[in-house]
Amino acid sequence: MSVTAPRPALRRRRVLLAFLSPWLIGVALFLLYPLVTTVYLSFTNSNMISPAAWVGLRNYRYLFTEDPHVWQSVRNTGWLVAVMVPAQLLFALGVAMLTARLKAGATLFRTLFYLPALAPPVAATVAFVFLFNPGTGPVDELLRSLGLPGPLWFTSESWSKPALTLLALWGSGSSMVIFLAALLDVPAELYEAAALDGAGPWQRFRHITLPTIAPVLLFSAVTGVIAALQYFTQAMVASQVAGNSRSGVPVGYPGGSTLTYSQWLYTTGFGQFHMGYACALAVLLFLVTMLFTVVLLRRSAAFTPQEAS
Template identity: 60%
Template sequence: MTAAVPPALRAQRRRRAARTAAFLSPWLIGFSVFFLYPLGATAYYSFTHYDLINPPVWVGLRNWRYVFGDYPYLGQALRNTLWLVAIMVPLRVLFGLGVGLVAVRLRRGANLFRTLCYLPFLAPPVAATIAFVFLLNPATGPVDQLLDGIGIGTVGWFNDPDWSKPGLTLLAVWGIGDLMVIFVAALVDVPREQYEAAALDGAGPWQRFRYVTWPAITPIVLFAVVTGVIQTMQYYTQAMVAGKVASGIVGGPGQSFEPGYPQGSTLTLPQLVYESGFSTFDTGVAAVLSLILFAIAMAATALLLRRRAGFLGPD
């Protein structure tokens, strides 16, 4: 039989719980207002017909059946988004780590090198994308002129469905200043004594990286991969701007643009969400697409966190 809890102890526990709740209240309020409520509202609207003007009308699973059965762009947008996650995220992490390794090993000009590598990250996404589209223009861009001059030939880049996603990947790799800063901080924090001990044991550069550097920066690599997956699942601005500029659409009265140029190769799930919600005003379909995007991002994050030992080595 369980002994009764003294009233004084119960009062102490209540005071402790109230004090804890008071300290947690800013986070609880923010979580409820900016995450829990929008998520619940999105789930509700996915079962309604809502055009942002008239009150929502309950339609049950009609939006879900339409998206998974008749929506013509879901498969292509999902494939493009997953392609960017599978290719863009690893390349950004690898290049960011490589640039970070170079930055911490430079004896002279290290500050200048870090500044030059970080500057592209500061460029506004729209301006950087427009510049890349012009640089990679197959007719007038200097990159294709250089490739043609050395005998490789021109590449369609953002006008070719086979090269548009690699072009976006090059743009993402160019702006790796954020990852470089993170990796530089992690690499500087690795104890120098471990490198000296490994060198005394006869370890070469690769062995020192494999058995000293890599275990020390594994949490940072995991952080970079997880945040990269989440950011790439929300990839919108660069793909939209690249498609518009490459197609000759710059906006204005009387101009229409179908996202995904060329031939749907740059179409991503966030673009579908925006088009459904704010172009065709079909909020129910946009809510379904948002929940699909959220579920995929959560599943990928949970998989990475659960299998971190297998992906990145032992804890």
């Protein structure tokens, strides 16, 4: 019996699979395996030291009904998603529109606006805490010189999240660069035609600029929401530095106002060694992130220009 050679289509598939195999192995090892393991451990009382014991839905019952900190972290994280992300997008878009109109010194100003994005998050947060120090910080001294009362910023439960939002606005250079590229890509002929038809600046922005850069806005919104749901470094550093790095500083200082969901997940898993419960928190975070992403993508049709039929 003669063995026939593989068909060309099958041979091409094998070659393609061979080239994809490093990526497939990486996905299996560094994505699928950790994901499946996390879901499994969420149903156990694992502490990563002794053997894990199956506890069923106990971790999830504790998460939704008994944990005194999780809902506070959810409220704080929700505030960041609802306030910080839109503020960062609007600020980055405004700066991009401003720099796009500059004729002289445009490169210099674009560089200056982008430079804060290069600062390491830990160093930037430490610097911001000192700048906004209510006793000796230059920001409060400037406010006092103007006769304005300076808030307590990172040491106030009411002002800690707005202070973190200011930090996010200062470091929004990456979004600004993306918006700037999108704005510069809008055909100038569209603006000229609209101006000849009598369209004002707001009408040109609404009917030309926004529909054209809608995909970029959607991308920035999705990535911004995902980053806000996983907000960790700045909140952790700000709470420790504002509390003078005392050993007894509670998580989320002051008063739990900077306690984010990811911060509580980290504290539960690596501070208290309740790894099974931390995995349950991680599974919930994954599901919520997926839900937000799907909702934003499904609504993207309302923000993208419709093709003429």
